[in-house]
Amino acid sequence: xxxxxxxxxxxxxxxxxxxxxxxxxHFVRGEGAWLYDAAGRPYLDAYNNVACVGHSHPHVxxxxxxxxAVLNTHTRYLHETILxxxxxxxxxxxxxxxxxxxxxxxxxANDLALRVAKMHTGGTxxxxxxxxxxxxxxxxxxxxxxxGSGVLRGGYVRTVPAPDSYRSVGQDVAEAFAxxxxxxxxxxxxxxxxxAALLVDTILSSDGVFSDPPGFFAKAAxxxxxxxxxxxxxxxxxxxxxxxxxxxxxxxxxxxxDLVTVGKPMGNGHPMAAMIAKPEILKAFGRASRxxxxxxGNPVSCAVGMAVLEVIExxxxxxxxxxxxxxxxxxxxxxxxxHAIIGDxxxxxxxxxxxxxxxxxxxxxxxxxxxRLINDMRERGVLISGTGPHANIxxxxxxxxxxxxxxxxxVSTLDDALA
Ligand code: PMP
Numbered sequence: 134x135x136x137x138x139x140x141x142x143x144x145x146x147x148x149x150x151x152x153x154x155x156x157x158x159h160f161v162r163g164e165g166a167w168l169y170d171a172a173g174r175p176y177l178d179a180y181n182n183v184a185c186v187g188h189s190h191p192h193v194x195x196x197x198x199x200x201x202a203v204l205n206t207h208t209r210y211l212h213e214t215i216l217x218x219x220x221x222x223x224x225x226x227x228x229x230x231x232x233x234x235x236x237x238x239x240x241x242a243n244d245l246a247l248r249v250a251k252m253h254t255g256g257t258x259x260x261x262x263x264x265x266x267x268x269x270x271x272x273x274x275x276x277x278x279x280x281g282s283g284v285l286r287g288g289y290v291r292t293v294p295a296p297d298s299y300r301s302v303g304q305d306v307a308e309a310f311a312x313x314x315x316x317x318x319x320x321x322x323x324x325x326x327x328x329a330a331l332l333v334d335t336i337l338s339s340d341g342v343f344s345d346p347p348g349f350f351a352k353a354a355x356x357x358x359x360x361x362x363x364x365x366x367x368x369x370x371x372x373x374x375x376x377x378x379x380x381x382x383x384x385x386x387x388x389x390x391d392l393v394t395v396g397k398p399m400g401n402g403h404p405m406a407a408m409i410a411k412p413e414i415l416k417a418f419g420r421a422s423r424x425x426x427x428x429x430g431n432p433v434s435c436a437v438g439m440a441v442l443e444v445i446e447x448x449x450x451x452x453x454x455x456x457x458x459x460x461x462x463x464x465x466x467x468x469x470x471x472h473a474i475i476g477d478x479x480x481x482x483x484x485x486x487x488x489x490x491x492x493x494x495x496x497x498x499x500x501x502x503x504x505r506l507i508n509d510m511r512e513r514g515v516l517i518s519g520t521g522p523h524a525n526i527x528x529x530x531x532x533x534x535x536x537x538x539x540x541x542x543x544v545s546t547l548d549d550a551l552a
Contacts, residue, residue, distance in 0.1 A: 343479065344486075
């Protein structure tokens with residue numbers, strides 16, 4: 134049956150989509166941290182940072198169906214849901230970040246942030262990290278070097294190495310990052326390009342999950358601002374409590390971004406995203422543009438988003454994530470005594486990166502071994518993925534409702550697979 138589905142996909146959807154695994158999974162149901170395939174086999178989901186409050190959470194499902202049964206419409210009419218949700222969402226941000234514009238995907242939110250940054254600064258130059266991913270629109274894919282050669286990068290983009298706490302032990306990564314950003318600005322200016330923004334994913338998900346030491350973005354933010362540009366935090370991956378102990382990844386860096394983009398977990402699977410802004414940054418864009426978004430901020434999305442925030446609050450998921458994340462990281466760390474391939478265990482909350490190396494001295498990336506391990510974990514019923522320019526870093530991002538028991542099962546399965 135799976136083979137039939139794959140053949141139909143290829144015929145109907147064309148050649149551009151890739152599925153996970155050589156032997157793709159076919160899910161029919163999800164609940165909490167578990168997904169169930171067509172044969173009824175359960176899989177522990179440690180991959181999915183979309184279903185943040187758990188797959189098909191009843192409170193979210195109820196809010197969605199309640200609103201869908203009453204009204205969903207174009208967003209150029211007045212409706213209260215958008216205001217109630219905007220208030221609730223903005224209350225999770227520092228006071229300076231006082232306005233929000235809704236979109237449907239993270240890509241669109243970043244695309245909008247790019248436009249706003251250009252209008253506000255009068256510049257066009259954008260700095261991103263070496264292996265960043267920020268989305269798929271034509272403009273934003275140019276800011277996503279991890280998409281590789283399928284993208285023609287515009288001349289206004291500069292890349293800088295991510296602050297790598299593992300490969301630069303003993304160095305001041307904050308200082309090095311700020312220096313690289315300053316050099317990128319000099320290079321732009323030498324070619325007549327005015328800087329508009331430094332855009333970073335605050336946990337550097339696709340660069341390899343770099344979280345330490347907290348605060349390493351603050352100096353670079355000063356550098357870009359001194360050059361007339363703004364600091365944009367892409368919270369599509371780390372946002373909504375995932376880093377544990379706080380709602381937003383940038384909070385670990387002791388700074389307030391000028392713009393923030395959010396998405397993925399915002400609707401627990403319902404497509405919704407947003408850009409949060411300091412009001413003064415939105416002024417020039419507001420005067421000049423005739424922006425509208427047919428679906429962004431529609432009544433159903435706002436009801437869903439509200440329900441997600443309610444569950445994060447009522448189930449205490451921000452604290453839970455910090456506790457269970459620390460527990461899981463510690464237990465994975467202990468596996469490194471036994472398995473020499475584990476070079477580094479890092480991350481924050483329930484966003485964990487495990488870097489696999491062939492040799493702890495020269496740190497040669499264990500790329501093929503990582504792919505084998507991810508596949509082996511899948512055969513054992515646990516879902517994870519890989520990241521980083523050498524695809525040798527396990528990316529572990531379970532739903533925030535991941536329990537201690539789930540963490541124990543995860544670690545024992547990882548232990549067996551590594552063996
Ligand atoms: N930014 C980051 C950091 C992401 O990881 C992603 C999606 N993986 C996006 C933006 C784009 O979001 P979307 O797929 O919803 O367009």
